[in-house]
Amino acid sequence: MKTKTETKNKRKIETKTKKQETTEKLVKELYEKYPYPSRDFFSKERAKNYVKWVSKIFGKTVDFWKGKQILELGCGTGELAIGLSLSGANVTAIDFSKTSIKKAKQNAKNLGAKVNFLEKNILETNLNKKFDVVIALGSLHHTINAKKGFEIGVNHLKNEGTIIVGLYNKYSRARHRVKRIILRLIAGNNIEKRIEVGEKLFKGNKSKAWLADKYGQVHESYHSINEINQWFKEQKIKFIASNPKYKYPIIDEIKWLIFRKNAFFVMIGKNDAAHSPPN
Numbered sequence: 154m155k156t157k158t159e160t161k162n163k164r165k166i167e168t169k170t171k172k173q174e175t176t177e178k179l180v181k182e183l184y185e186k187y188p189y190p191s192r193d194f195f196s197k198e199r200a201k202n203y204v205k206w207v208s209k210i211f212g213k214t215v216d217f218w219k220g221k222q223i224l225e226l227g228c229g230t231g232e233l234a235i236g237l238s239l240s241g242a243n244v245t246a247i248d249f250s251k252t253s254i255k256k257a258k259q260n261a262k263n264l265g266a267k268v269n270f271l272e273k274n275i276l277e278t279n280l281n282k283k284f285d286v287v288i289a290l291g292s293l294h295h296t297i298n299a300k301k302g303f304e305i306g307v308n309h310l311k312n313e314g315t316i317i318v319g320l321y322n323k324y325s326r327a328r329h330r331v332k333r334i335i336l337r338l339i340a341g342n343n344i345e346k347r348i349e350v351g352e353k354l355f356k357g358n359k360s361k362a363w364l365a366d367k368y369g370q371v372h373e374s375y376h377s378i379n380e381i382n383q384w385f386k387e388q389k390i391k392f393i394a395s396n397p398k399y400k401y402p403i404i405d406e407i408k409w410l411i412f413r414k415n416a417f418f419v420m421i422g423k424n425d426a427a428h429s430p431p432n
């Protein structure tokens with residue numbers, strides 16, 4: 154027979170799961186309606202510039218990607234995936250928003266890129282294939298379990314493969330976190346109302362997709378350098394580079410907040426499992 158505490162705990166877990174389900178549904182709904190980033194002027198040059206920006210973080214050039222097998226998690230409307238394909242990579246890119254994938258496919262067609270776009274939930278992905286590079290920029294923090302998303306990424310990584318994750322920072326996104334509290338108080342989970350209020354109170358004059366991503370978004374998680382280094386350690390990923398660079402975690406992250414930069418940070422590591430002692 155179950156004790157009262159066990160029953161209470163079980164109910165608690167079930168409630169949480171229901172809450173997570175609702176959250177995931179709302180996030181999906183947002184990106185179905187407002188695929189991100191949906192750039193108006195998307196060109197080969199812009200796609201390649203995106204690739205250059207990512208490459209530079211870990212001291213590579215666009216040539217690095219030639220012939221590589223790449224997996225992108227949460228590709229949105231496909232700009233990076235397309236840029237990587239145009240740089241000679243074989244790219245598989247997934248997103249759970251049907252409209253984003255549709256737009257991504259159209260974008261790829263327009264620019265003559267070949268990408269394997271798949272409509273999938275990151276947290277339920279198992280492709281039975283290993284990749285040279287796994288990339289998740291700006292997507293894991295919108296899943297209900299960013300760490301699990303990262304681990305799924307690592308499961309798809311070859312030995313010596315590279316993983317690139319871009320996440321909202323726990324410290325330097327503090328200003329936006331305050332705005333989100335205000336939005337929640339005024340508009341709750343009503344996406345359209347959140348966008349309207351956000352545009353009025355904070356920053357307007359941006360694309361609808363941008364406003365939706367910033368203010369309509371009901372779920373984002375926040376992460377720190379120390380936390381990601383811990384994720385790396387647990388998965389035997391060796392740190393290679395970050396953007397921005399840092400010397401002292403927390404102090405530097407607070408500096409990013411003060412100097413109003415880098416609410417979003419990128420960490421890059423290499424799969425070192427083959428050289429690590431077993432746990």
Ligand SMILES: C[S@@+](CC[C@H](N)C(=O)[O-])C[C@H]1O[C@@H](n2cnc3c(N)ncnc32)[C@H](O)[C@@H]1O
Pocket residue numbers: 180181184189190226227228229230232247248249250253273274275276289290291292293295296297366
């Ligand atoms: C802010 S957009 C980033 C898009 C793209 N990576 C970029 O940097 O432009 C976040 C994307 O993650 C996707 N996403 C969020 N949670 C997801 C999940 N659980 N499974 C698959 N895609 C997800 C959303 O649909 C959305 O397209």
